[in-house]
Amino acid sequence: MGEKKRKSCFVITPIGDISSATRRKIDGLIDEVIKPVMEEAGYEVEVSHRITVSGTMTAAIIRKVYECDLAIANLTGNNPNVMYEIGLRHAAEKPIIHITENVKDLAFDVNDQRTIQYIDDITGAYELKEKLKIMVSNIDFEAKVSNPITEALGYRNVVNISGEENENFTDMLLDIQSELEGIKNYNRINLLERFESGRQMHNLSGGCVYSSPVMSSYGGTSGMSGGGSSCSGTSSSGRISGQCHS
Numbered sequence: 001m002g003e004k005k006r007k008s009c010f011v012i013t014p015i016g017d018i019s020s021a022t023r024r025k026i027d028g029l030i031d032e033v034i035k036p037v038m039e040e041a042g043y044e045v046e047v048s049h050r051i052t053v054s055g056t057m058t059a060a061i062i063r064k065v066y067e068c069d070l071a072i073a074n075l076t077g078n079n080p081n082v083m084y085e086i087g088l089r090h091a092a093e094k095p096i097i098h099i100t101e102n103v104k105d106l107a108f109d110v111n112d113q114r115t116i117q118y119i120d121d122i123t124g125a126y127e128l129k130e131k132l133k134i135m136v137s138n139i140d141f142e143a144k145v146s147n148p149i150t151e152a153l154g155y156r157n158v159v160n161i162s163g164e165e166n167e168n169f170t171d172m173l174l175d176i177q178s179e180l181e182g183i184k185n186y187n188r189i190n191l192l193e194r195f196e197s198g199r200q201m202h203n204l205s206g207g208c209v210y211s212s213p214v215m216s217s218y219g220g221t222s223g224m225s226g227g228g229s230s231c232s233g234t235s236s237s238g239r240i241s242g243q244c245h246s
Contacts, residue, residue: 014079
């Protein structure tokens with residue numbers, strides 16, 4: 001029998017420059033805490049700055065974030081790239097574990113999510129290992145994932161809509177578009193009818209010039225003044241009204 005295929009775990013994390021303190025902290029956390037725990041649990045661990053595949057780095061990271069069986073996100077510092085990738089993972093409705101050095105610093109949109117807090121020292125590394133083991137062992141890949149996106153929009157994969165759902169969604173948009181076109185046509189016809197009514201009233205008045213909200217939208221009053229007379233004013237209903245002034 002062949003070796004059982006290992007699950008994939010992608011670490012979403014700030015990485016910093018190669019020689020920076022951030023990089024040293026993150027590499028130590030991955031190599032001494034996350035990798036040992038996850039490999040013992042049957043996972044293969046990957047992180048963005050160690051991806052070796054060719055092609056665009058951003059595209060490779062997005063694929064890893066979306067496709068991996070489990071993601072571990074380090075929210076320490078509220079790094080913008082980390083927050084972006086967490087949003088994608090939440091939209092995919094797949095398991096993710098949040099960790100941070102200080103839960104009080106978490107951004108508003110994720111501060112109500114269960115998060116492992118750790119201290120960046122030797123004892124803290126041991127404690128994080130134990131907490132991570134417990135959380136990984138309790139993951140149910142068949143259960144619905146709870147996060148701000150699934151709770152707000154319902155349990156549906158907003159990143160990967162199925163073909164049938166996509167057709168239904170497209171039909172709904174076409175129906176809305178058809179209804180909007182009908183409203184636009186009705187308004188256009190209504191405007192023309194009211195404009196024609198104004199012209200007829202102008203002819204019956206012997207050349208008085210009438211103004212109305214509709215006529216104003218076309219640039220002014222209707223018709224021409226036959227004998228220097230003019231009319232103005234509207235009723236409360238918006239219909240044409242007014243007096244003739246010689």
